[in-house]
Amino acid sequence: MLQQVTPIQKPLPSGFTAAATAEDVIAGIDLAGRIAIVTGGYSGLGQEAARVLAQAGARVIVPARDQAKARQRLSSIAGIEVWPMDLADARTIDRFAERFLAERRPLDILMLSAGIMALPELQRDARGLEMQFAINHIGHFALTGRLWQALSAADNARVVALSSRGHRYSPIRFDDLAFARCAYDRWAAYGQSKTANALFALELDRRGRDAGVRAFSVHPGGIVTNLAQHLTQEELRDFGALDAEGRPVIDPGKGWKSVAQGAATQVWCAVHPQLDGLGGLYCEDVDVAGPADGDLANLDPGAPGRGVAEHATDPVAATRLWVVSEALTGLRFPVSR
Template identity: 55%
Template structure:
């Protein structure tokens, strides 16, 4: 069985930073891959893992931009990767596997949010293709390296946005229903959580455990497709235009936003556990309502739906 969606009392909280949760953790000699690791919370995730001694591979569509962003962070390797291009994913994974490395940490942090309608070359809706299918394909391609590690964690950065919508299994690509950018985003973030649940069920016999998480509400480049009016509707900035920081209400700095990803990837408190959605550096409860919206919606923690998504994803992502 997967870990119950019940907090374990980690001792951390909403204000914890990535540096806090990795303090005392030694990752020397270990390799981590962080998609989206050159911007926003992904960059802070890369920084924290590096400071703990890991070699961090950051795959990016624009390697030169990623090199500039990670300049000065020790042990970072930049590689080319476009998540919506199956050939790019396969080529990246083949290069990694050819080096014979084990992969104890894979953090799927790259993503897009509330974009205009777009599609990949196969016709899949772009948020679903980027946030879920690309990472599904990447994990599939890197599987031998995850197994080689004998104890690996795959961490998928979801969002409280999953509460907007579950996965529409009859029309995931908006070919029949009208496109709504927030419904599409919510679907992709639910898919992140369900993917972790199904992956954990398959991986734990090989020592591979999977987690998903809500990092917090952080005003980063992820919001580049939103208008100023849309951002203001989230009450995310003060009167001077500065992003608000109120961790207990979910509004965090990038360093705080990276904390739960790093905690899921490294904490010994999670040894023997897996398949759960986390937030504020702890296992989250099932969301039953409430102003702060903390927790995971039942549709994103349902093993039957996780299996249904896995089957669909194999059909859509794996030739």
């Protein structure tokens, strides 16, 4: 077995600021000949990340449940392909991976940017899983597992999972993942799924580093995108995301960012040489994050705070989540040594 080692959560520092954009961090980096897959790549942060990766020369593949919408939004960007896939449907994940593996090409970047947030009522997938956990974590776990052959063939691949400051709202509820016994809470459910993203990156990096696959998780910042579709304007104002006129607040120093600024950290984790030889880290503001500050007992989504909570960097919980995820998906990858 690989030794359990928790990466040190300490800023490098990178030299970038919270106001840096995705174009800032990718400047001077040539991705010609590289292949990237970006889930959620036709909306918000994922679309901006896909755009700058393609602009830097990468071939970018965007899985899409709504292919017509994806093609319409991405039609003006050269180098991006739209392939069908739905993270809530394991069969479509299998078909997507089989299509990619049939090309016998290495996969250099896998950016897990798709997600849903704060569903107002409890929803379940076909397996009975709470939907935020199913899409935000289990669908991405399955996709990564099915693409493992291509990732390990790249010899220097990076997997970037979009977590969130919302991971603070809940650790993994191993005794009740699906809210079968406890009352549903939309923020606890979202928080669990975002903790899962961070723990997945931690354990994937531990298992994959000898095969040349490194993984990172990311808090992009507070950005008003379609992710917030289940929140009212009043809620967004109360959280500090909108000003009195209903316009998105842009204040990177306080964590509120534009889409271009929000996509910067995930692009940095995907391509920047500053992270060569590193992995398993939770990053924010285009740097490695430190330990969490603020009141972790405060579940107010608008409460300030930076850093990563201890429950999202716990290697024991990461291994346990991996075992649970294997059981739920029927996948075993990669074999730890």
